[in-house]
Amino acid sequence: MFIGQFERSIDSKNRVVLPPSFKNDLGNIFYLTISSGKKLEIRNVQEFENFVDKIDQNNQLDPNIQKYKRFILARTIKVETDKLGRFLIPENFLKAIAIKKTISFVGMGRIIEIWASENLEMQLDELENDSTIDDLAAEMLKKGYKL
Template structure:
């Protein structure tokens, strides 16, 4: 599971060194795509494939399904982790997420996000607001009891 926050930097070619803990989880097949919050999503190929299958199962006649399909797939790239643990973030994706040299890597479960430091600080302020409390998440089915079938 991808957990935690890491402050890193991109080199001049747009390469990012993946934290060692994350490299093991990523494997060789990695997909990077535009996120929903002015960020990028990076995930193992099998996680992206699961998303792709769910999206492809949606009714193509539904305009929102088509929009989501175009959003994620047209902004997605398969990338390789090089022998030193880096990935190359394509220029157009760096621009979409406003990435410069200082970035933040944020674990979010079965994938991680890449944020510009500036955008992450803004988003983190929302997370830290007093209004962001348990009541906000009351409708989510969160439990520590997993039924075993």
């Protein structure tokens, strides 16, 4: 399970070092996806295959399913780390989420998110207000989510 937040710098060749605690559970080969919400997502091979299988369980003739699957698969690459645990983030991935030099890895259970550090800080600052997180939890309970 991936948990925690780790900040890293991107080198001049657009490489970044995977946090060691994530590398152990992730392995050397994984999938990197440009996701919605100005972030990247990392899934290990098994989790990515499960994700695609879940998409494929839907009606493939549905245009919305086709669009979503196209959106995800066209914006995903297979990545391999080097001996130092570094991997390359392609330029178009960096631009898609407005990364300048510093990124934050966020463990989200089965996946890892990558954010431009300043964008993540804005997101987290919004939640620092106690009533905001309480309102969010109340809304989730109202929709039937179990916490």
